[in-house]
Amino acid sequence: xxxxxxxxxxxxxxxxxxSALRGVDLSVDRGEIFGLIGPDGAGKxxxxxxxxxxxxxxxxxxxxxxxPVRENIAYVRSRIGYMPQRFSLYPDLTVEENLRFFxxxxxxxxxxxxxxxxxxxxxxxxxxxxxxxxxxxxxxxKQKLALSCMLMHExxxxxxxEPTYGVDPVSRSELWEILRTLTDEGRTILVSTAYMxxxxxxxxxxxxxxxxxxxxxxxxxxxNLITDPLYMVKTPQPHRVYFELLKHxxxxxxxxxxxxxxxxxxxxxGAEQIAKILKQSNFDFDEIxxxxxxxxxxxxxxxxxxxxxxxxxxxxxxxx
Amino acid sequence: xSRTFVSIIKKEFLHIVRDYQTLIIxxxxxxxxxxxxGYAITLEMREIKIAIVDHSKTPQSRALINHITxxxxxxxxxxxxxxxxxxxxxxxxLVRSVLVIPQDFSRSLxxxxxxxxxxxxxxxxxxxxxxxxxxxxxxVTEFEIEQNPRLHFPFRVVPRLLYNxxxxxxxxxxxGLIAVIILLISALLTSLAIVREKERxxxxxxxxxxxxxxxxxxxxxxxxIALGFVDSVIILVFGHFWFKVPVxxxxxxxxxxxxxxLLTGLSFGLFVSTITESQRVAMIVTxxxxxxxxxxxxxxxxxxxxxPVIFQYISQIIPATHFLKxxxxxxxxxxxxxxxxxxxxxxxLLASFLIAVSIRKFKTTLE
Amino acid sequence: xxxxEKYAVVAKDLTRKFGAFTAVDHVSFSVSRGEIFGFLGANGAGKxxxxxxxxxxxxxxxxxxxxAGFDVFTQAEQIKQHIGYMSQRFSLYEDLTVLxxxxFYGGIYGLSRKQIRRKSRELLAYLKLEDRANTVTAELxxxxxxxxALSTALLHDPEIIFLDEPTSGVDPDSRRQFWLLIYELxxxxxxxxxxxxFMDEAEYCQRVSIMQEGRIIELDSPQNLxxxxxxxxxxxxxxxxxxEESS
Ligand SMILES: Nc1ncnc2c1ncn2[C@@H]1O[C@H](COP(=O)(O)OP(=O)(O)OP(=O)(O)O)[C@@H](O)[C@H]1O
Ligand SMILES: [Mg+2]
Numbered sequence: 001x002x003x004x005x006x007x008x009x010x011x012x013x014x015x016x017x018x019s020a021l022r023g024v025d026l027s028v029d030r031g032e033i034f035g036l037i038g039p040d041g042a043g044k045x046x047x048x049x050x051x052x053x054x055x056x057x058x059x060x061x062x063x064x065x066x067x068p069v070r071e072n073i074a075y076v077r078s079r080i081g082y083m084p085q086r087f088s089l090y091p092d093l094t095v096e097e098n099l100r101f102f103x104x105x106x107x108x109x110x111x112x113x114x115x116x117x118x119x120x121x122x123x124x125x126x127x128x129x130x131x132x133x134x135x136x137x138x139x140x141x142k143q144k145l146a147l148s149c150m151l152m153h154e155x156x157x158x159x160x161x162e163p164t165y166g167v168d169p170v171s172r173s174e175l176w177e178i179l180r181t182l183t184d185e186g187r188t189i190l191v192s193t194a195y196m197x198x199x200x201x202x203x204x205x206x207x208x209x210x211x212x213x214x215x216x217x218x219x220x221x222x223x224n225l226i227t228d229p230l231y232m233v234k235t236p237q238p239h240r241v242y243f244e245l246l247k248h249x250x251x252x253x254x255x256x257x258x259x260x261x262x263x264x265x266x267x268x269x270g271a272e273q274i275a276k277i278l279k280q281s282n283f284d285f286d287e288i289x290x291x292x293x294x295x296x297x298x299x300x301x302x303x304x305x306x307x308x309x310x311x312x313x314x315x316x317x318x319x320x
Numbered sequence: 321x322s323r324t325f326v327s328i329i330k331k332e333f334l335h336i337v338r339d340y341q342t343l344i345i346x347x348x349x350x351x352x353x354x355x356x357x358g359y360a361i362t363l364e365m366r367e368i369k370i371a372i373v374d375h376s377k378t379p380q381s382r383a384l385i386n387h388i389t390x391x392x393x394x395x396x397x398x399x400x401x402x403x404x405x406x407x408x409x410x411x412x413x414l415v416r417s418v419l420v421i422p423q424d425f426s427r428s429l430x431x432x433x434x435x436x437x438x439x440x441x442x443x444x445x446x447x448x449x450x451x452x453x454x455x456x457x458x459x460v461t462e463f464e465i466e467q468n469p470r471l472h473f474p475f476r477v478v479p480r481l482l483y484n485x486x487x488x489x490x491x492x493x494x495x496g497l498i499a500v501i502i503l504l505i506s507a508l509l510t511s512l513a514i515v516r517e518k519e520r521x522x523x524x525x526x527x528x529x530x531x532x533x534x535x536x537x538x539x540x541x542x543x544x545i546a547l548g549f550v551d552s553v554i555i556l557v558f559g560h561f562w563f564k565v566p567v568x569x570x571x572x573x574x575x576x577x578x579x580x581x582l583l584t585g586l587s588f589g590l591f592v593s594t595i596t597e598s599q600r601v602a603m604i605v606t607x608x609x610x611x612x613x614x615x616x617x618x619x620x621x622x623x624x625x626x627x628p629v630i631f632q633y634i635s636q637i638i639p640a641t642h643f644l645k646x647x648x649x650x651x652x653x654x655x656x657x658x659x660x661x662x663x664x665x666x667x668x669l670l671a672s673f674l675i676a677v678s679i680r681k682f683k684t685t686l687e
Numbered sequence: 688x689x690x691x692e693k694y695a696v697v698a699k700d701l702t703r704k705f706g707a708f709t710a711v712d713h714v715s716f717s718v719s720r721g722e723i724f725g726f727l728g729a730n731g732a733g734k735x736x737x738x739x740x741x742x743x744x745x746x747x748x749x750x751x752x753x754x755a756g757f758d759v760f761t762q763a764e765q766i767k768q769h770i771g772y773m774s775q776r777f778s779l780y781e782d783l784t785v786l787x788x789x790x791f792y793g794g795i796y797g798l799s800r801k802q803i804r805r806k807s808r809e810l811l812a813y814l815k816l817e818d819r820a821n822t823v824t825a826e827l828x829x830x831x832x833x834x835x836a837l838s839t840a841l842l843h844d845p846e847i848i849f850l851d852e853p854t855s856g857v858d859p860d861s862r863r864q865f866w867l868l869i870y871e872l873x874x875x876x877x878x879x880x881x882x883x884x885f886m887d888e889a890e891y892c893q894r895v896s897i898m899q900e901g902r903i904i905e906l907d908s909p910q911n912l913x914x915x916x917x918x919x920x921x922x923x924x925x926x927x928x929x930x931e932e933s934s
């Protein structure tokens with residue numbers, strides 16, 4: 001019998017005329033972090049809600065440790081920790097009261113509560129504010145508190161829908177250290193995220209698009225999906241170079257990044273030729289170097305190829 | 321009216337329409353409450369269960385019983401039960417009152433001193449007991465006048481009930497219901513509408529625009545005036561055609577005072593929303609400060625003169641007290657503007673005071 | 688050119704306390720007209736509080752700030768005419784349709800019926816939402832909602848735009864589309880003041896400040912900061928700056 005923490009088979013779900021999921025298959029192994037990525041509205045949240053038994057699928061099935069979720073709702077709920085996308089706290093309770101409440105709710109012994117709280121304060125840096133009411137926290141602090149509340153108990157399987165929404169980079173990296181410790185202790189994590197650097201930290205990722213899994217696998221193996229050479233045009237003015245490059249390359253192949261523009265060279269134009277083009281039109285750039293693609297390149301390429309209408313084009317003026 | 325203003329009103333209307341569950345409740349509530357009160361109260365008061373013990377058994381005593389049966393206020397459930405069973409009848413709620421006609425009833429009719437007819441009433445519901453007593457004394461009076469056309473007492477009091485001669489309770493509760501429902505809608509819904517935006521964060525977006533406090537306040541309130549107005553018209557129409565509540569006075573004055581009363585409720589809701597931050601608190605405060613006193617202290621259920629003195633004073637602050645006088649006056653007595661000017665004036669005063677305070681207190685920052 | 692014309696925003700020793708707690712602590716900076724200014728910082732550093740003070744939503748406890756040449760203490764009403772603001776929480780009405788939202792915000796900024804009609808047509812075409820004009824906003828994907836929120840904040844053609852975490856939770860593709868909008872605004876001479884937790888977006892700004900516990904600990908162009916911290920990316924600049932500060 002298959003006792004993987006999560007196995008999902010051919011999951012389908014429609015809301016009225018809109019089909020949110022069109023047959024999703026995937027499985028998550030014990031002790032791994034599985035990352036869900038995909039554009040807004042791709043069906044990630046619907047998928048997660050079905051997995052944690054809050055929604056029923058129209059077709060297909062989810063197995064939790066070998067048991068069908070639909071028939072074992074109580075079993076599943078007692079073993080899955082779920083953090084919804086917009087988790088609400090008790091705004092009138094203080095930071096510590098919220099944490100304690102969730103600790104008690106999950107039946108965590110007081111001694112363990114204390115230890116966990118210390119660990120969670122280190123990541124969230126909320127320790128200094130433990131007597132502040134939750135409604136006086138900043139947006140990101142609220143999110144971190146919500147996350148901490150959920151992490152007060154450590155269930156076998158943890159499902160989180162965009163846990164790092166609005167969380168600053170320092171706390172994000174500390175959160176991922178916590179998640180790693182949890183999986184090292186044998187827990188399993190399913191997490192959706194809009195941050196591609198987080199996707200890189202997962203053991204495996206699935207890219208969901210329009211209710212289907214476009215690709216899944218280890219992050220590094222996904223990178224092989226880009227076979228054409230990839231160049232980075234390093235420049236302090238990425239957007240201006242971007243618009244210049246759009247005149248010579250297809251929009252699917254050009255993307256702005258922090259330090260420059262990434263170009264997928266599908267027609268073997270070559271770095272020298274690109275440099276020449278830019279020099280001709282007097283564009284400022286530091287260098288053009290071939291680079292290894294990252295998850296973000298793959299993400300952009302896959303969804304643009306799958307959905308040509310989503311590619312950005314030269315926009316009309318938005319008149320005043 | 322400025323564009324800004326129109327936009328706010330329109331948007332508020334859209335919220336109301338979109339939230340169709342609440343809308344349905346708002347429209348159906350008055351009708352349901354009317355039917356509920358209407359049938360619960362009228363059935364009770366129409367067919368009062370009574371037991372009659374006739375020790376006299378004379379044509380006169382039969383005539384009296386006849387009067388009672390034909391009045392259709394009473395439903396005779398038992399006759400000539402022995403006194404030992406009275407207690408059981410009451411305990412098992414088989415009857416609400418027992419009338420005992422003494423043996424010498426006919427003889428004493430024209431003599432002096434008279435033998436009293438004994439009436440036992442279950443007063444565990446004092447209101448109902450009151451009605452029963454009133455109905456019966458009225459029937460008895462009619463009977464006496466009929467039996468004894470040439471009365472030779474020096475004088476006697478013959479009560480005549482004015483304006484509501486049949487003692488119809490509809491006449492009483494239809495205006496009362498209007499007072500409660502209008503307040504519920506105007507105060508509660510407005511306070512929630514504003515506090516909801518505070519909670520959801522949409523308020524922040526409005527506040528960074530150059531709109532004035534009064535535009536937001538008044539713009540948000542107008543749709544609820546309309547809503548409350550529609551509701552009160554529903555109750556009035558229903559009350560008039562279904563329960564046959566008369567409209568003796570001017571309809572214009574009636575609608576005018578409805579709007580005035582609505583405004584008082586709205587201004588109260590506004591006031592609450594300026595001092596509260598969450599829907600929960602707003603709801604509790606509004607219920608405590610409006611609905612409760614309206615039901616308990618305005619004279620809707622308990623007559624003001626029978627309240628402890630301190631509550632009599634408090635009742636004078638409550639807008640519903642004055643509104644009830646106005647609306648009962650117009651509906652039942654045909655009172656005009658001149659008769660009601662004090663009450664109307666008080667409502668104007670209260671509404672303007674509350675609106676002014678709310679606009680002043682209304683914060684255009686997030687402090 | 689005097690300082691008023693050169694700078695869209697000038698803040699000096701701006702401070703805001705909540706009770707005994709100082710959320711924003713003597714913050715000074717100025718933003719040139721037409722600049723894209725990135726406002727970075729750890730959670731709870733005081734970014735939203737600073738923005739709210741500049742939008743006239745919160746009064747500073749002390750210090751001074753001029754926004755579009757107007758004083759935040761005394762001229763909040765004038766400031767509101769000249770700024771657009773997108774708050775950290777999505778603040779369009781989710782129960783209204785796309786078109787109704789646009790009409791409402793056009794209305795409260797006093798646009799004429801004709802202007803609103805023209806604007807909404809343009810906006811819908813621009814956001815490629817023509818066929819979803821009558822969709823209830825709640826049903827749109829987040830990236831689109833955010834672009835829509837930005838567009839409605841621009842209806843009255845403000846000179847300065849404050850964006851508080853406009854791309855949080857937005858996917859990589861939609862984020863790029865959002866930034867193309869920001870570039871376009873800057874190209875038209877608007878000043879954009881934006882907070883973000885995506886460090887690649889920080890690199891798109893002309894200058895960034897990094898806030899920590901109510902104070903600005905760095906303020907420079909991304910290039911200079913990367914040189915200063917000997918880093919390849921703003922991500923590591925941020926981690927180093929905040930890390931150094933808190934250790
Ligand atoms: N109304 C308030 N009462 C008390 N403290 C408050 C209030 N509003 C904000 N604070 C505190 O002020 C500090 C700064 O909050 P602010 O919202 O400005 O942070 P931020 O930099 O925007 O953070 P984030 O990145 O999480 O959005 C926080 O510590 C917060 O708890
Ligand atoms: Mg913030």
